[in-house]
Amino acid sequence: MSGMSRIVKTMTSTVFPFAMIFGLYVIAHGHLTPGGGFQGGAVVASACAMVLVAYGSVWTMRKIKEKHLSVLESLGALGFISLAFLGLIFADKIFFDDFIMGPNGIGMIFNNAALGESDIFTAGVIPLMNFAVGLKVIAGLFAIVLVMAYATVKVKEVKSK
Amino acid sequence: MNIMDHLPALVVAVPLLGAFLTPLVGKVNDKLRNIFVIFIAGLTCALVFLLANQVFTDPDGIITYVFGADTEDTLKSIAEQGNPLVRILFEVDGLSAFMAIIGSLLPLVAVIYSWSFMKEHTGLDKYYTLILLMTAGMLGMMLTGDLFNFFVFLEITSIASAALIAFYTDKGKAMVAGFKYIVISSIGALFILLAIAIFYAQYDALNIAVIANNIQYGFLDKIALVLLIAALGMKSAFAPMHMWLPDAYGRAPASVTFVLIGTTLASLYGVLRVCFTLYGKNLAATGSNLGSLNLTPGFLLGALLVVLAIITIFVGVFMALKQVDLKRMIAYVAVAEIGYMLLAFSAVLISLYGGTSPNTEVVSQTALKGGLFHIFNDALDIGLLFLVAGAIYYATKETSLNKLGGLARNMKYTTIFFLIGLFAASGMPPMNGFASKILIYESTYQVNPILSVIAILCSILILAVFVKVFHSVFLGPEHVSLKNVKEVPKIMLLSMAIISGIIIFFGLFPDVVVNNLISPAAEALTNNKIYISSILGVI
């Protein structure tokens, strides 16, 4: 897929940061408002896909490689499952436990009443898990779209030969 | 942290963790990655054995594990207040533990085999990741006590399997086989999800035990039963919905096929769970009369399944005789073997709920033990044959029977392993296949003699199929192109030897296996009250 016209490219560059920030907001507020890792990740990935469409897959493939994305994806999945395993080590020693804000959670020291109302970890591990899922979804979806777009380029080259 | 308390969770979580670590370890070194994957598969296998030991020595024979909360507190609060169950539970009874042993043994041997078998290919990081994901999904299907969780693990298994079936991306037919598999699996899984939604609408629960306790066998429940049996039956290749299986088994790499057998059996486990545990209460309800016969739901289901079983055996064997591609041929025999298991389980349903035979208890127990024993034997026998087929492909790069010949001269050990697999799969004494098939024959004879006659005749035809393979692959003059064939690497021989050793052990001491592995599973299947009362307290 080659790039599109200059107008499209400029508009993409303008919209891209806003779409990105909206997606990241949805990930970060997943525990408070509708949304979460997958939804926000999908928004960010579609922002990336917009860049892909506007600038073409060959240009994008030069900027970011698919194997880097797959490492990021592994890291996201790893973060999620590690959080589950950390529940076995801290606090109540239960798999998938909320080891930060559970009854005996380690996060309780930050939420001391003497410090006022400034509770930091009100949602325990849920935001952390949202971050992990978000990373995985961003990397995974973008890798899928990127590889597919790149594959169609190859099909066209084969056809022209 | 006491690791023994968390075994059910770890059995699924360890391969999952391993799967996501594999690409990162693969960045360091290929050999390190292979060792790491074998270590993870071995660890999973060890954890499954510990879990099975715990289950078999437990007085009730069932272990419950709650995710994200203390197990005992949760169970107590359910028993006292009848809390709505929103947590995901794992319930491991004898049947689950038995299936999990199969489901963890196959990937372990497969990754050992892949060390040499897949050495020349690229993209092995992803290959090992997917194999471990498949393992996690398969074990999750076998251990879970929650219907929706079952669906999720089913989909994980399907996606990983489909990607692995199409591993040879340079071959168009492999891609087509992968596409067919994912279409079939996703349609099956969607209908399962529809059935789960029907359950949720009626009983406000997703837990198998809670639904099994409340189930009424009304109009919607019958729809759900049909959807579940048809969809899971397609996933476990009941004829005439078996046609994806030869494509998928035939085109996947041999090591992947070996694990795929486990996923097919996991779907068969789903069928058993649905029939015996989920609907266990309703199957004995009185139905309408047909002459002197009382058509109870259980009898009706058994009668439908016995027809499917006979068709499955017939189609599998007849199509296998015709094939010229080695792996497709073994795949059709695998279809026939699934027919044998289905025959045994439908004989259980008919003898338990038909109410005509005088010694129902003995017949149903024999059939159940035979069917469950045959599940394990099928995984071992067909698996060994696929490993041998993979070894032949590795040595000659050829799977067509017409282009092979005289391999016994150069591949002595492979020939011996093939002979062991041949005898075991066609049910010749003293191999394990005979021990389970004789249980099936004897019990089906008491249900209806014609069934056992058909089963024995088709078993002879299976022998004929493998005699054809043996004749055209290992005997006869050598082809010119096959003069320089060498024996496969030692590590592939080792993995075949492990499976052969288990086959011979099972064949020589069937009583040990039946008493220690099969009986708890059979007990868990016939008595679904234990499954329900372990969650809801004594009822």
Added chain:
Amino acid sequence: MIYNIPYFAVIALILIGLYAILFRRNLIKIVIGITLIESGVNLFLITLGYREGSTAPIYTLSPGGIMSMPVPQALTLTSIVIGVAVLALMLSFIIHIYRHYKTLDVRKIGGDD
């Protein structure tokens, strides 16, 4: 009657999806059929959790009153996520199949015997 309309939509979606899978020859249309069935099932799940006049099940800033059941929504979300993965896998298979066979006709790519 008016509250049953979603269920009719569910049945219609599933039947249209099955029709597409059974009688369309183009691989992409088969995939569209699968996504239609999936939408039908998802709609069924969502409809189950809805009660008339209920609000979104979020505890903070909740106006009170009845809330719709969050469990079916979680199930639907999981189902959608799985659907994305399956869709991506199927489409990449189709790309590869097209590269090998230069056709998307389902009858021309089969026939493995």
Added chain:
Amino acid sequence: MIDWNSFVKIFDTGAGFWSPIIWLIVILFALLIVYIIRSYGQKSYKKGTEQTKPFLSGNPEGDRESSHVKSSNLYWGFMESMRLIYKFLSNIHTGNVSDYVLWFVVIMGIFFIVIMGVN
């Protein structure tokens, strides 16, 4: 955990019993008898001489490659007599994924009719 006595126990199959150990002993005994009978045979057999060559009515032996029966020709008689069944089976194995799903729908329909209709 595992009862060691069960290694020598006889496997009960509901109506009879099955013991591989006894079976092996019987087979070994049969092989012994075969060996005894074989040892009464002619001693004049010699390897590598004209004795071992096949006798085809005096014709020279053909090429080994061409005399080997190919696997697609094996069981020709069986398949010929079952021609109708094989024709039917080949017709339903189309390899078309729509047909696979069609069979699923058909089976679902049959189950639906039987289970709804009878009860």
